Amino acid sequence: MNSNALLIRALRGPLTLILVGTLFAIDHTGALSFTKTWPVIIIFLGVVKLAERSMAGTTQGGAQ
Amino acid sequence: MRRGSIVGPLILIVIGLIFLLRNFLPEFRMMDLLSLYWPWLLIAWGGLRVVEVLNWHQKGQLVPRGGMNGGEWALVIFICLFGSGMYAARNANLFRAGGLNLPNWEILGERFDFSVTGTQPGVGKTPRVLIDNPRGSARVIGVDAEEIRVTGTKTIRALTLDDAQKENKSTNFEIVRSGDQIIVRTNLERASNARQVQAELEILVPKGSSIESRGRFGDVDVENIDGTVEISSDNAGVRMSNIGGDARVDLRKSDLVRILNARGNVDIKGRGQDIELENIAGVAAVNGQYSGEMKFRNLTKPFRFESQNTSLRIDRIEGEVELMQGRLHGRKLIGPIQINSKSKDIELSDFTGSVEIDVDRGDVQLRPARTALGKITARTRSGNAELVLPAGAKLDLKAEVKRGHIENDYGAPFRVNEDGRSATVSGSTGGPEVRVDVDRGEIRLRKWTNEDTATPPAAPTAPARPPAAPKAPLEITKQ
Numbered sequence: 001m002n003s004n005a006l007l008i009r010a011l012r013g014p015l016t017l018i019l020v021g022t023l024f025a026i027d028h029t030g031a032l033s034f035t036k037t038w039p040v041i042i043i044f045l046g047v048v049k050l051a052e053r054s055m056a057g058t059t060q061g062g063a064q
Numbered sequence: 065m066r067r068g069s070i071v072g073p074l075i076l077i078v079i080g081l082i083f084l085l086r087n088f089l090p091e092f093r094m095m096d097l098l099s100l101y102w103p104w105l106l107i108a109w110g111g112l113r114v115v116e117v118l119n120w121h122q123k124g125q126l127v128p129r130g131g132m133n134g135g136e137w138a139l140v141i142f143i144c145l146f147g148s149g150m151y152a153a154r155n156a157n158l159f160r161a162g163g164l165n166l167p168n169w170e171i172l173g174e175r176f177d178f179s180v181t182g183t184q185p186g187v188g189k190t191p192r193v194l195i196d197n198p199r200g201s202a203r204v205i206g207v208d209a210e211e212i213r214v215t216g217t218k219t220i221r222a223l224t225l226d227d228a229q230k231e232n233k234s235t236n237f238e239i240v241r242s243g244d245q246i247i248v249r250t251n252l253e254r255a256s257n258a259r260q261v262q263a264e265l266e267i268l269v270p271k272g273s274s275i276e277s278r279g280r281f282g283d284v285d286v287e288n289i290d291g292t293v294e295i296s297s298d299n300a301g302v303r304m305s306n307i308g309g310d311a312r313v314d315l316r317k318s319d320l321v322r323i324l325n326a327r328g329n330v331d332i333k334g335r336g337q338d339i340e341l342e343n344i345a346g347v348a349a350v351n352g353q354y355s356g357e358m359k360f361r362n363l364t365k366p367f368r369f370e371s372q373n374t375s376l377r378i379d380r381i382e383g384e385v386e387l388m389q390g391r392l393h394g395r396k397l398i399g400p401i402q403i404n405s406k407s408k409d410i411e412l413s414d415f416t417g418s419v420e421i422d423v424d425r426g427d428v429q430l431r432p433a434r435t436a437l438g439k440i441t442a443r444t445r446s447g448n449a450e451l452v453l454p455a456g457a458k459l460d461l462k463a464e465v466k467r468g469h470i471e472n473d474y475g476a477p478f479r480v481n482e483d484g485r486s487a488t489v490s491g492s493t494g495g496p497e498v499r500v501d502v503d504r505g506e507i508r509l510r511k512w513t514n515e516d517t518a519t520p521p522a523a524p525t526a527p528a529r530p531p532a533a534p535k536a537p538l539e540i541t542k543q
Contacts, residue, residue, distance in 0.1 A: 007117070013113070017113070018111060024144070024148070025107070
């Protein structure tokens with residue numbers, strides 16, 4: 001596995017955390033309830049997985 | 065080997081700072097702030113970790129799989145649960161202004177009841193009575209007698225009966241004469257822990273008494289008193305009925321102020337929720353911030369209401385006025401009427417005399433009585449205005465919309481003149497001046513329909529309604 005895929009995998013956790021925090025913050029403003037917006041997290045995880053796959057597929061591993 | 069994350073030490077520093085702030089600044093409301101802004105902690109944490117990961121990656125250090133480990137996720141879930149719980153609790157008003165209000169009244173120690181009795185004979189027919197009960201409710205009833213008689217219960221929370229008895233002794237109930245004043249005093253402030261003691265009193269006084277009550281917490285009921293009644297408290301529901309003199313109420317907080325059948329002036333000040341005034345023969349004035357429903361029925365002298373956003377003057381209320389957040393309904397009113405508000409929908413029906421309305425935002429509906437119209441000036445900066453007139457009404461109308469349009473369902477002799485975005489309607493049948501101004505909205509003119517003519521006389525008049533029972537009847541138990 002190249003280092004870009006590793007980077008994305010490492011960013012997955014913190015980004016999920018930011019997303020969860022944002023959804024709760026939105027919930028507290030009263031605009032959209034977290035009980036409605038939570039599927040966004042699943043979509044996000046799916047997108048990250050996809051990105052990992054496509055990164056793993058590329059042969060060149062530019063670290064920068 | 066990579067170094068550990070910077071987040072751990074940062075969390076410790078932040079927690080320390082928060083507690084330090086709380087200890088040194090009494091107005092720093094930690095629970096309030098945390099319950100509102102905890103999601104930002106997650107966002108900040110995530111942001112920090114992103115920077116760290118990028119940094120590690122650039123230096124070619126080993127990056128943790130997934131970016132976060134299991135223990136960190138567990139902490140995140142804990143924060144989410146705790147945070148949403150706190151947020152829900154805050155919205156359910158468990159936290160009051162000023163921080164966490166622990167219900168220590170119920171959870172500490174055991175409850176001991178002591179009976180409270182006292183009599184003061186020979187006070188004459190018209191004594192001045194001062195009731196000084198800091199915590200707990202008081203019910204004052206005027207009777208045909210020349211003595212003051214107090215019964216009630218003092219409730220003390222304590223760990224042992226001994227402690228409770230000591231506390232009971234130090235908060236000795238007394239009735240004392242001081243000049244021409246009789247003071248009924250529970251002395252609860254002398255208790256070593258004042259929050260653990262409260263007294264529920266029932267006080268019978270001569271009908272002609274004047275009453276003054278001071279407290280910090282607890283409802284006050286007053287019935288059948290011919291003198292003046294004055295109540296001040298930090299937090300109380302107040303109910304009065306059949307008051308002969310003036311009634312003055314000054315509260316920092318209240319769920320309800322209800323005054324029925326008062327022959328004198330009524331003056332209510334402070335903050336609270338609901339207000340109900342009915343059958344008031346004197347001048348009535350309400351001043352302050354009230355978030356609930358306000359009902360005013362049958363006020364025979366001028367009435368004045370003043371809050372931050374609304375001011376209201378009505379010469380007489382024969383029917384009723386209902387006032388709440390966002391709307392004002394009035395029925396059977398006698399002018400001059402004056403209403404100023406930032407934001408309210410106003411609906412007046414069956415009124416006579418002059419009317420002056422000025423609202424920033426809100427609809428205005430006016431349905432004057434069939435009898436002679438008074439001078440009317442109504443203005444709303446944003447909202448619709450509707451004027452409902454009986455057939456053959458005598459008036460000199462001039463209405464104008466700056467942006468919007470006018471609908472004339474009344475017909476002749478009123479004529480609509482549209483000019484680009486603005487419009488006017490005018491016409492005269494020879495009567496008082498009626499001016500309606502709308503900056504942005506719509507004006508509608510129409511005749512009374514059957515519905516309009518049927519409702520006002522059919523509605524029952526206010527005085528028929530019997531006074532409702534006090535919300536929380538007092539129970540006197542002796543032990």
